[in-house]
Amino acid sequence: MSTRSPSTPSGPPARSHATARSAALPAQVARTRAGEPATFLEAVAEALWEEMERDERVFLIGEDIGAYGGAFKVTRGFLDRFGPSRVVDTPISEGGFTGAAAGAAHMGLRPVVEMQFMDFVSPAYDVLTNYVATSRYRGAGPLPIVVRGPVGGGNRGGPFHSQNVEMAFFHTPGLKIVYPSNPRDAKGLLKSAIRDDDPVIFEEHKGLYRAPHCRETLPREDYAIPLGKARTALEGHDLTIVTYGLMVHHCLAAAQELAKEGVRAEVVDLRTLLPLDEEAIAESVKKTGKLLIVHEDTRTGGIAGEIAMRINERSFEWLDGPILRVTAIDSPVPYSGRLEDYFLPSPDDVVAASRYLVEY
Amino acid sequence: MTLDAETAEDLLYQGFQARFLEGGVRELVSSGDLSSEYADFQIDSRSIAIAQAMRSRTDGRGDACAPGPSAPGPALAFGATPLEFLRCAAQKGTTPAAARVGGRSWTDLRRALFGWGGPRGIMTQVMAGAALAFQQRREDRAALVFEDSRAVETGAWHEGMSLAGAASVPLIAVLVSGPTVADDGRGVAGVTEVAANYGASVERIGADPLDRVLQTVRDARRQVVAGAGPLLIELAPPADDRWAGQEELTSWAAAGGLSSSRLEAVRNAAKAGVDHAVARLRKEPEPRGRDALSPVTADAAPTPPWTRRDPPRPGDLPSAGAGADAGPMPWDAAPTP
Structure with missing residues (x-):
């Protein structure tokens, strides 16, 4: 038997990064509180922020979502507010961190997985369809995971940054799929998705993210829009x-x-x-x-x-x-x-x- | 060699269980009650010792374990019973998922047991996430996952280990040795070299005495929980005799302060439990067809396709979710001559 182990500190550790600290509200989550109309992207950010404030079990996991704030800056400022244990930057490994989200969900957390582009959810197709979607069926109980990210064309992104992925998952029993069309729905549906006990694929069209004509004033009070209702x-x-x-x-x-x-x-x-x-x-x-x-x-x-x-x-x-x-x-x-x-x-x-x- | 009496008795009991379970499975294969895929069924006793070194609980607050290819050995150490294993192997309707899944492992989150859920490598990803949850909540808990050594050929396994290493989560990943592409020079480096890439410590367990295995994993568990990063264990091919012989068992019992009569009592208790499980299994019911209608989401059980029902009138189809409560299905009735 051979051992090559690092030295052993005592007691369970905190993450080795700085802990969460209070910070000024990031602009993309402050619109509604300021009584201003929000874009689709800001509505998504507000939903994430408010759910993380409401429920400490909610955490984010994905690539460059921490210090960088995400590919589209949805999570800019989240790291400062919630700390690295709830805004988890990962290696480029969509399968790995989606699988990890499943394990964390089994243990009582409510992960929100960000795909930089939903085109890249394909490496996680394995774990989503084989493991996550079958959780209830296998007797492993609910698996509250949201996998969200930008989809859609019109931005000259070409074949690898423009896909719509809903039908890749539509055929998989055990998953839910949400695809909102406006900021109000995006916020309300994302809140419902996070609170749902089943895995939800949440698609956000890039063409809506910052579209000026989509700006709208959102309710100040907490609201959720039920899944499954047109x-x-x-x-x-x-x-x-x-x-x-x-x-x-x-x-x-x-x-x-x-x-x-x-x-x-x-x-x-x-x-x-x-x-x-x-x-x-x-x-x-x-x-x-x-x-x-x-x-x-x-x-x-x-x-x-x-x-x-x-x-x-x-x-x-x-x-x-x-x-x-x-x-x-x-x-x-x-x-x-x-x-x-x-x-x-x-x-x-x-x-x-x-x-x-x-x-x- | 020293063992406290409780540990010695636990290990002995589970070891005897494993040995008798192997015999019970052979008997069930011979009688046709189990598939011939279990004809060579064996339990590596070292996997039991590894799992025994963890902190198992039955209230959902203990360490987590994915027994993988080593099931049911680690599952026994986490409180599972031979009958539970046999039910899954024989696809009985009394399994937790009514035989919708089964095989060698199943999920029981109260015991933090994670059943097999996909191709190689997936469970390493999932258990890295369970470990991430423990770390976030600063709990004195760790995750243990068994994969066979061919998992190192998959991207899924490497992604799981990459994340575990990057986040220094309390994960112990066991690779149960078997042939890999490295063996014929085609592929990956040895496990030790692989582990180094992920900042993981490495243990290699070969023909070590089980008490040594136990102590090593206990120490390793303390380290990973303390933040030392994941540990990779290479479980080298076992010796022919996967469980200790009578002489060693006797020495174990002595090390734990157990008398020979106590040793015999433990042996008899384990044998009685397995005998009962084997006999009971034959009386267990098969799953019913409609057990396939288990809910797959919170909202709904699947609705049987209408073409398998009496042809419905327009607008008369059941709404989604009605399946589980839709009354008898056509296939529940006796077949038409």
Whole structure:
């Protein structure tokens, strides 16, 4: 037996870094307290901050989230306030720190894992699908983990910084998937995700992070928005457009155009993809008889197929036309701006599909 | 060699349990009650000693252990019973997860036992996280994980160790030696060299006496809890006789101050427990088909696909989550001739 051990200090240690200390409120979490409108990114940061203040079991883990403040600066200033034991910088090892989050969750903590870009969640696919998602099923009980990060195209990030990852996980029982479209929902849904006892994939579209038109004044009081409940973003009666994330804004823009032609589109913002609010979709379809599904994700295997099948199963008699979809094309996300614009669905695409469906 | 009486008796009891359990498994394989995959089932007694050196509890506040390929040895040391192991191995409906998972290990968080949950390396990641939680709360707790040595060929294992080293978490990672690509010169360096990259201390346990193993891991546990960083144990291939012979057991009992009659009593108690488990296993019920409908999230058990039910009328489908309480399923009824 051979031993090469460091010398032994006595007693359980604290982390070897500086401990938490009070600090001025970082700007990105101070908007609502100051009565100012918040961006989508600030809403996310506020949710994290407030949940960490509310519940000491909540901690953050990910790459460069501490001193650097995260790739998009969502967590800037968190290290000073909460210290290194609750803002854990990790090696570049998405699988490793997601697996570690699972172990910490088993032991009573509530980790929030940040992916610098959700494209990089793929190394953690193994642990998320094999271990995390099966926790209840294996008799290992609840596993309260949130895996959050930026998704989506339009920022000229190319194939490795622009993906939408929801459907990579949609097929895995045991996970929940949230994809908000506005700051109010982002904050309320993220709080619910953190408080939820199941693992949640939380997608944040980069195109919404700092979008000026998305700024809104958020409630000062603590609020949470339940997972699994869609919202009607716009009421109408001529067709139903089901969508989520950034595409909600494209669909609302399209609905404005359609309104000029006298077409009243109802826009349903899913908010949560798993569990899917099938009831809300069906109710809207019963009203309009026409269904268009819009997602930024690629076409084949996109959520439109699943929604169409569910409506076919339960609401076929209510349909007055085919179910259509507007999506990205089936290719990796291109790098060139010109190519990416062609690749992504646009409001004009939504208008064209809506016209076809209304006239059907 | 010195052992306190309680430790000596615990080790002896678990050692006897392991030996008799090996025999019980062979019997069950012969009778067809267990799959032939267990025909060569053996328990490395050193894995029991390693786990015995940890601070196991049954209230969810003790050290954590992922027995991995060494199960059920470490599980026995963490308070599991032979019957629990046999239920999982035989896929009985009485397992904690109603045979939805099973095999050699299962999860019981009251005992801080973590069942197998994915490919090699995953459990090292998970246990690094459990250790991170202990460290954050400044608890006198450590995590122990067993992987087979081929885990070092996976990225998952290295990511787990990388994180454990970077955060100096109280993790003891055991690699149970077997062939690796290093053995034929294709790949990785030895475990010692690997460990150095992660700032981990290293122990190599070979044919050491079990009391020595016990003491070494106890010392190591104190070190990792104190912040010395993770420890990597290479559990070298065992000798043919994986459990001590009668002579050594007798010397153990003597070291612990146990009389020969006490030694015999411990032996008989362990044998009676395993005999009972083997006999009981044959009476244990199989899982029912609908046990597959266990909740997979807090909200809902899965709904059986409607195509497996009587064809529903439109709008008549059960909402998600109704599955577990939806009454008898078609497959519960007797088959149509």
